[in-house]
Amino acid sequence: MNKEVVIIGGGIIGLSAAYYLQKEGHNVTIIDKSNFSSGASYVNAGYITPSHIIPLSAPGMITKGIKWMFNSESPFYVKPRLDADFLKWSWLFKKSATHQKVTKAIPVIKNINLFSRELYEELKSAKEFNFSYDHKGLLMYYQTEKAGEEEWDTGKKAIALGLKVENLTKDEVKKLEPNVDLNIKGAVYYHSDAHMTPNNFMQELKNYLQQNGVVIKTNEEVLDVHFENRIIKSLTTNKQEIKADEFVLSSGAWSQNFAKKLGITIPVQAGKGYSINTEKETPITIPAILMEAKVAVTPMQGFTRFAGTMEIGGINHEINQKRVNAIAKAAESYYKNISISNTEKQNAKCGLRPCSPDGLPYIGKSKKCKNLTIATGHAMMGWSLGPATGKLVTEFISEQKTSLNLSPFSVDRFS
Numbered sequence: 001m002n003k004e005v006v007i008i009g010g011g012i013i014g015l016s017a018a019y020y021l022q023k024e025g026h027n028v029t030i031i032d033k034s035n036f037s038s039g040a041s042y043v044n045a046g047y048i049t050p051s052h053i054i055p056l057s058a059p060g061m062i063t064k065g066i067k068w069m070f071n072s073e074s075p076f077y078v079k080p081r082l083d084a085d086f087l088k089w090s091w092l093f094k095k096s097a098t099h100q101k102v103t104k105a106i107p108v109i110k111n112i113n114l115f116s117r118e119l120y121e122e123l124k125s126a127k128e129f130n131f132s133y134d135h136k137g138l139l140m141y142y143q144t145e146k147a148g149e150e151e152w153d154t155g156k157k158a159i160a161l162g163l164k165v166e167n168l169t170k171d172e173v174k175k176l177e178p179n180v181d182l183n184i185k186g187a188v189y190y191h192s193d194a195h196m197t198p199n200n201f202m203q204e205l206k207n208y209l210q211q212n213g214v215v216i217k218t219n220e221e222v223l224d225v226h227f228e229n230r231i232i233k234s235l236t237t238n239k240q241e242i243k244a245d246e247f248v249l250s251s252g253a254w255s256q257n258f259a260k261k262l263g264i265t266i267p268v269q270a271g272k273g274y275s276i277n278t279e280k281e282t283p284i285t286i287p288a289i290l291m292e293a294k295v296a297v298t299p300m301q302g303f304t305r306f307a308g309t310m311e312i313g314g315i316n317h318e319i320n321q322k323r324v325n326a327i328a329k330a331a332e333s334y335y336k337n338i339s340i341s342n343t344e345k346q347n348a349k350c351g352l353r354p355c356s357p358d359g360l361p362y363i364g365k366s367k368k369c370k371n372l373t374i375a376t377g378h379a380m381m382g383w384s385l386g387p388a389t390g391k392l393v394t395e396f397i398s399e400q401k402t403s404l405n406l407s408p409f410s411v412d413r414f415s
Helices: 012-023 061-068 084-096 099-125 145-160 170-176 198-211 252-261 321-334 342-346 379-397
Strands: 004-008 027-031 076-078 138-142 165-169 186-190 194-196 215-217 222-228 231-237 246-249 269-278 288-290 295-300 303-312 349-355 362-365 372-376
Touching (some): 004 012, 012 027, 012 198, 012 372, 012 379, 061 076, 099 194, 145 165, 145 186, 165 170, 170 186, 194 295, 222 252, 252 349, 252 372, 269 321, 269 342, 303 321, 303 349, 321 342, 349 379, 372 379
Parallel strands (some): 004 027, 004 246, 027 215, 076 303, 138 288
Antiparallel strands (some): 138 186, 165 186, 222 231, 269 303, 269 349, 288 295, 295 303, 362 372
16 A cells, blocks of 8 residues: 655664665655754765674773773774663663674674665666675774784684685785885785765655656744554654654654654664765775774765764764874875875765664664664674665565564563
8 A cells, every 4th residue: 555654864774774665665755854964874884884893882892982082083982971862872882792682683783784785786787877886895994913813703703604704914915005105014804895886876866766757845844743542643854744654763863862752762862973085096905894993994976085983972963083083084094195184184974873872773663662763883894784674664664574683673671
């Protein structure tokens, strides 16, 4: 049965949901308070990452976080504040950071990432789009033996799950990246990963949706919701009142505030990340993560992107120049033949990623509302999990059997 569906939030998750929903014959409207040109979906590293099997709430992360709290250039920064939502999230994060919980989450994260990679490959071969998609894997560069050993432990876990991973010496890396002069000891190479140029794909997807009858409303903010008997009757925006049969909440770091209006608890904190683009030609051909600095490096169409940091400090778009400089400094410390100009640093962008306390997204419906499907909390994997989430949301709304078991992503797991 065709339904009227309204999607709140037009990042990669919202657009992916719209794509699969319109394919199933539903009438779709997307509303977003931006003009579809900024945010985490546009400034991320563009990775499709089956290798990222360890959730953010890994054991030891709290100790690291406390140590890094006093360093304004650190890769992970939590700004302590007396805010009830933040304090509850921190407590849940601490409870999730156990070996047992992480072990349970690992196969779940791997499976949804592989499912999403398959869907990206289907989109690429469907001839509806012409986006860049390169399956070259991901190199985890390390400068210290300690970081190398830690990453190889993760690599061995990935091998046990069926992924192809190699531990490479510096000379072996040189064969893969012959024109790059690297200051490293070695690298752990995950063959499973792919990468894209996010801005281009977002624009192509948006154009496709508009050509196929999806209504896209820009600069439109949801102000209120009319809700009774566990059903959303309508939304009030800054421009109009909107009615629909089904609603999808995919507004990233802002999702928690909307959910609260319906009595739904989905703890989410905004994790700010930064990216610097350099349009000078670089010899980099394979995406990499600079282990000690936690900086992602992606060769994209016409430029190279350096992205990094996870700053949990509330919803704001202030750019901390010290963090931007730390990303540039890391790039220049690992790549001897790369320099990032002051102009490139000044042009750095930031985006807010919605982080759940246990590193798993929220996908599905809450018992508290019959006609709202929630799709948020993907942290650093939003880009990677866009199509998988969009497909699962569509199966849910179309009352089909879902491609994956959704219980680990339960929307009510913290209620």
